[in-house]
Amino acid sequence: MDLERERIRADLRGIIAGEIRCDDTFLELYSTDASIFQVKPLAVVRPRRTSDVAATVQYAAENQIPIHARGAGTGMAGESLGRGIVLDFAHSMRRILETGDDWVRVQPGVVLANLNRHLAQRQRIFGPDPATRSVTTMGSVIALDASGSHWPQHGSARDHILELQVVLASGEVVTVKRTHLDQIAHLQSPELVRITSGIAELLSSNADKIQGHLPKTFNQGSGYRLSGVLEQNAVDLCKILAGSEGSLALVTQAKLQTSPRSKARGLVLLFFERLDSAAKAAVQLSQSGISACDLLDRRILAIARETDPRYSNLIPENTEAMLLVEYSGETQTIVHEELEKIADRIRRRRRLAFHSLITTSPKEVGVYWELARRMTPILYRLKGNTRPLPFIEDMSVPPPQLPSFLSKIQDVMKRHETIASIFAHAAHGNLHVRPLLNLADRADLTKLERIADEIYEELFQVGGSLSGESGDGISRTPYLPRQYGPLYELFGRVKRLFDPVGILNPGKKVLASTLSPMELVRRVERATPVGSGDIPGSSENGTNSSKNQFELPILTWSPEEMATAARSCHGCGRCRTYGSDTRMCPVFRFDSREDASPRAKANLLRGVLSGQLSPESIDTEETKEILDTCFHCHQCRIDCPSNVDIPDMVMEMKARNVEANGLSQDGSLQAKIHRWALWGNRFPRIANWALGNRAMRWLMERMIGLAKLRKLPRLANRSFIKQAARKGLTTATRRSGRKVLYFVDLYANLFDTQLAQSFVNVLDHNRIAVYVHPKQQVSGMTAIAQGSLTMAARLAHKNVQALAEAVRQGYTIVATEPSAVMALTHEYLNLLDSDDAKIVAENTREACEFLWDLHHHGELELDLKPVNLTVGFHVPCHLRALHQESFGQRILQLIPGLSVRSIEKGCSGMAGTYGLTRTNFRSSLRIGWDLIVAMRAKQIQIGSTECSACKMQIEQAGNKAVVHPIKLLAKSYGVLDQDTDLFSPSSHDLFVS
DSSP states (O other), rough: OOOHHHHHHHHTTTOOOEEEOOOHHHHHTTTBBBSSSOOSSSSEEOSSSHHHHHHHHHHHHHHHHHHHSSEEESSSSSSSSOOOEETTTTTOOOOEEESSSSEEEOOOOHHHHHHHHHGGGEEOOOOOTTTTTTTTBHHHHHTTTTBTHHHHHHHHHHHHHEEEEOOOSSSSSEEEEEEEEGGGSSOOOOHHHHHHHHHHHHHTTTTTHHHHOOSSSSOOOOSSOOOOOOEETTEEEHHHHTTTTTTTTTEEEEEOEEEOOSSSEEEEEEEEESSSHHHHHHHTTTTOOOOOOEEEEHHHHHHHHOOOHHHHHTTTOOOOOEEEEEEEEEHHHHHHHHHHHHHHHHIIISSOEEEEEEOOOOOHHHHHHHHHHHHHHTTTTOOEEEEEOOOOEEEEEEEGGGHHHHHHHHHHHHTTTEEEEEEGGGGTTEEEEEEEEOTTHHHHHHHHHHHHHHHHHHHTTTTTTSSSSSSHHHHHHHEEEEEEEEGGHHHHHHHHHHTTOOOOOOTSOOOOOOOOOOGGGGOOOOOOOOOOOOSBBBBBTSSOOGOOOOOOOOSSSOOHHHHHHHTOOOOOOOOGGGTOOOOOHHHHHHSSSGGHHHHHHHHHHHHTTTTTSSSSGGGGGHHHHHHTTTOOOOHHHHOTOOOHHHHHHHHHHHHHHHHHOOOHHHHHHHHHHHHHHHHHHHHHHHHHHTTTTTHHHHHOOOOBBBBBOOOOOOOOOOHHHHHHHHHHSSOOOOSSSSSEEEEOOOOOHHTHHHHHHHHHHHHHTOEEEEEEETOOOOOOHHHHHHTHHHHHHHHHHHHHHHHHHHHTTOOEESSSSSHHHIIIIHHHHOOOOOHHHHHHHHHEEHHHHHHHHHHHOOOOOOOOOOOOEEEEEEEOOOHHHHSSSSSHHHHHHSSSTTEEEEEOOOOOEEEEEEGBBBBHHHHHHHHHHHHHHHHHHTOOOEEESSSHHHHHHHHHHHHHHEEHHHHHHHHHHHHHTOOOOSSSEEOOOOOOO
């Protein structure tokens, strides 16, 4: 850490209560957003309250240090990036303060989707809905004057602002709202009086210039929005602050007007053979009272068809463009009638579209909207190094000009031999265009600049705006003088009125340097290997400094594959979501820090690979803190719309950290839990006594970190493998037909041997031979999750050796533990580059999946007896990562009398061994609390899940027994031990408070 950053941290620690971070590793996480740029800040401050913001701004003003406000970091123009102090409002300032009948008061870190979930209780909504609303914060919505698809119905953010509490460039906290000119002198602060009167005079004396040089578009996201600020002898500073990107003042509270929720809504999808036909249809529909009209081009549609089965039959193959048109009304009947009129007008009367689909089903409406809202991340699934680059991605044109302007864009792309994706909020002329280019290729960046120059020239000729809703940021600010001409000079005067020193987000809206945006493009190429001598940081004799050295990967991927994975995360921030439609990311939902988000790990690895960080930074305690926020649940991998494999990146970095520093106390307990369990299994009575004794649990917490309040399962008197040996199951069978090698893993082997026996009995009932390999080891998933890959690889090698040979003899490997299946099918391929590992992966099945496959082929016995229970069913994270559906739930639905209630409340929080430790115990309960509470419902008699860790967590505080679906199936078959009490949790519960 350099002296300047050290001084900033020391100075700010004495004046604010929030967190201050200045270390290189941490700053790397805030050096990028969803744009193509990278700018490393001096410091990051996470303010807890308005006074922290005011103190930081005042300090920055005194020391001439820039301030950059940041929400979720999802900006596509680099508007929150800068070389000064970044204020992270999304961390702590995210409370909904007050809610009125038609208004709400919020802090800037409140996520828009969370706000609307809150308002839904009152049948209200905050109307503007940018595509990133599931993660974007209200501070960003205001700073960018966001609008989104529903602009025809709700307008933009500035139309809904009643008043703002802001921190001025001097550090003073003031409230701004619409003020009559006669009342300006009576405002609360001399500084506010100066600014307000100055703005009123500036706008009044330049009214003709403003009117003569404004874009002819419906929405204007570029420059300062000067129209509508001075009206009817009143000045409204809220309207000029909206869209100012934090360059005039920092919003710390906002009072916003809300709207009634639509009583009914529906969609019509219109399919076109030509892009310009879709644009013409959108122009015709813009005056039809529709609430939204989005246009998607064939590239987006083709990828959607290929990657999501929901759209493969929905979208005709020959579609060049699609319009998604929404209509809202009083009743579903009215909405359906209006949608039919729209379809008839565009298809039959105008003959523009060749096909249409109409729906008013809320579920289908959600599915169709998901296509439009995830269109950008979907494009990042493209293979290769080209990516849809956000640079000219947000233009606004007068709607009548849309068809001809789209043709001009296509002409420019053809001249430069470049492909681009096109998405548009077509009814109001807002275009999102992304050329597919290689960010690591300097020639492609030069081409991108030329494309921008030519397209913007066409844009200005039709009276368009550089931005409609995403701001100017780094991308578009240099082009503002060309768009506004003489009006641009007023922007500088507005900036100086609010921010005389120029510390608030300099370089946005008003140029602060002659630096080209392309000089700030993030580095994504891998640092040149040792000895090439032609990269920055090379010594004179041609060898590299250690900063650029990075040894070969520990996992089985190549350096190029690792680098591609790291740069495939484009920073969209979807992994910061709190929505119930995904589980990504359980830790971030509980601990809303940027460093807890999955994209932070991708940024970290990319920083090392590109030479921004030294490889030694992975070995630091700061990096370990970041990596420890991932417990390897794989939810980010399956829920990421761009399919970025964050778990493999984390595993690579954890392994390097463990190699350098060894395992911590917590990490050692989790990675080596099987050794403790095997030791305890030798002396089960002593071990169970110790696990149920208050003094011994206190001692174990101090010595090995095992949480004394954690309920633990009892050790079996004899391991299942030993029991299987007595029954002759450890000898390969010579029977013909289906044969199963049962991979038992830790829990069923040493704790719940009844589960293992139940599975064997179920298979025997279905005339399937079972083999329990006597040399099988634990899967090693706990070691993998901790980055102890030497231990994991050793276990994997022994297992693969034994299991591959059995597969060659005709056995299918089946496990009752989802994490074991994940290890055998996914993780072992990362650890072992061998044909045997591939054979094992291809022939391993989860138990319920295997049984359902039997049922699917008519081979499962259905002589099931009724089991009259109401079961609450939870799908474990690892099982969800293996399959997008629950086979265990399907199996339970075969049992007569059994009522199965699916409980989708996210992760249980136990996460394998994560919740065992004293450090993580309470955090794990908070992560899984919604699930635990749902399981407590009186209607539910018993819980069910395939995961032993989830079972422990739910039983911890859920006050109900949780059983594996296999046990319930065995009971229905009549092959479960008759003495079994399904309603009794088999755990030590002495210390639960």
